[in-house]
Amino acid sequence: MESVIRDQIVSFVLESPDNRFPDSDQPYFEEPLIGFAAGDDPLFGEYKKVIGEFHLTPTEIMKNCYGEQVGEATTVICWTLPISEKTRKSNRSEDSMPSREWALTRAHGEHFNTLLRMRLVEMLRFAGAQAVAPLLSGMWRPVMDPRVGMASTWSERHAAYAAGLGTFSLSDGFITEKGIAHRCGSVITNAAINPTRRSFADPWSNCLFFRDGSCGMCIQRCPAGAISTRGHDKEKCKDYAYGEVRNAVGELYGVMETGCGLCQTKVPCESRIPFARKKGNG
Ligand code: SF4
Numbered sequence: 050m051e052s053v054i055r056d057q058i059v060s061f062v063l064e065s066p067d068n069r070f071p072d073s074d075q076p077y078f079e080e081p082l083i084g085f086a087a088g089d090d091p092l093f094g095e096y097k098k099v100i101g102e103f104h105l106t107p108t109e110i111m112k113n114c115y116g117e118q119v120g121e122a123t124t125v126i127c128w129t130l131p132i133s134e135k136t137r138k139s140n141r142s143e144d145s146m147p148s149r150e151w152a153l154t155r156a157h158g159e160h161f162n163t164l165l166r167m168r169l170v171e172m173l174r175f176a177g178a179q180a181v182a183p184l185l186s187g188m189w190r191p192v193m194d195p196r197v198g199m200a201s202t203w204s205e206r207h208a209a210y211a212a213g214l215g216t217f218s219l220s221d222g223f224i225t226e227k228g229i230a231h232r233c234g235s236v237i238t239n240a241a242i243n244p245t246r247r248s249f250a251d252p253w254s255n256c257l258f259f260r261d262g263s264c265g266m267c268i269q270r271c272p273a274g275a276i277s278t279r280g281h282d283k284e285k286c287k288d289y290a291y292g293e294v295r296n297a298v299g300e301l302y303g304v305m306e307t308g309c310g311l312c313q314t315k316v317p318c319e320s321r322i323p324f325a326r327k328k329g330n331g
């Protein structure tokens with residue numbers, strides 16, 4: 050089952066016409082990374098403490114979808130869709146607004162990510178398995194929590210961490226072996242697949258700032274002052290990326306969800322796990 054799922058996700062991403070800019074053959078996303086978490090991984094229980102009691106477990110979502118007696122969350126299938134090099138490059142040369150390619154990827158590329166979730170659910174159900182995408186389950190909602198600020202009932206990044214795909218960053222992103230510039234997705238199923246081993250030293254080890262106190266380049270890249278050594282100010286980021294940026298270039302680009310992503314480009318973690326600088330190299 051694992052190889053069938055991997056093949057389905059990879060071929061859909063590489064071949065689908067929906068993974069293409071409207072006016073060219075350029076893809077939004079390159080070949081995805083895929084990982085699997087056990088549905089009963091204790092991490093999902095931990096997230097209720099780390100994020101909040103409102104954050105759902107795979108079992109809660111599955112039972113809500115299929116019924117208390119029947120729903121069984123055995124595996125969480127997770128992926129990250131790396132943003133194409135051409136798009137990353139276009140955003141590198143920006144210093145206040147996202148490039149057109151970046152904004153279109155945030156809007157239409159995320160629509161493609163939704164199609165991928167639907168496609169995988171359909172494929173699994175056709176094969177006789179139970180399957181539900183948390184973001185399309187009817188249970189996903191944003192939450193404003195007094196302790197953690199803006200959050201939601203299911204975090205794709207936290208699911209991806211459970212599935213061994215990477216670690217978190219100073220900028221509140223998620224750094225995989227293909228970097229921080231990507232979109233994440235997940236589907237819960239009762240199909241049994243061996244979980245992917247988490248090989249990272251800790252939940253932040255791919256970020257240089259947490260690894261050895263260096264870097265901090267995302268702090269300088271953020272035009273909104275939303276990143277500091279204390280972390281990421283979600284409110285400031287949202288006001289800028291979905292307020293100021295939308296007002297400035299939304300109409301020009303023809304999309305309402307522009308994102309920003311300057312902190313994800315022209316930084317050492319853009320497209321890989323960054324290396325520490327050797328002593329003496331400045
Ligand atoms: S730019 Fe540096 S400090 Fe910021 S997330 Fe990437 S590795 Fe961490």
Ligand code: SF4
Pocket residue numbers: 220270271272273274275276281285286287289290308309310311312313
């Ligand atoms: S997305 Fe933009 S506004 Fe938000 S933290 Fe990154 S650079 Fe700053």
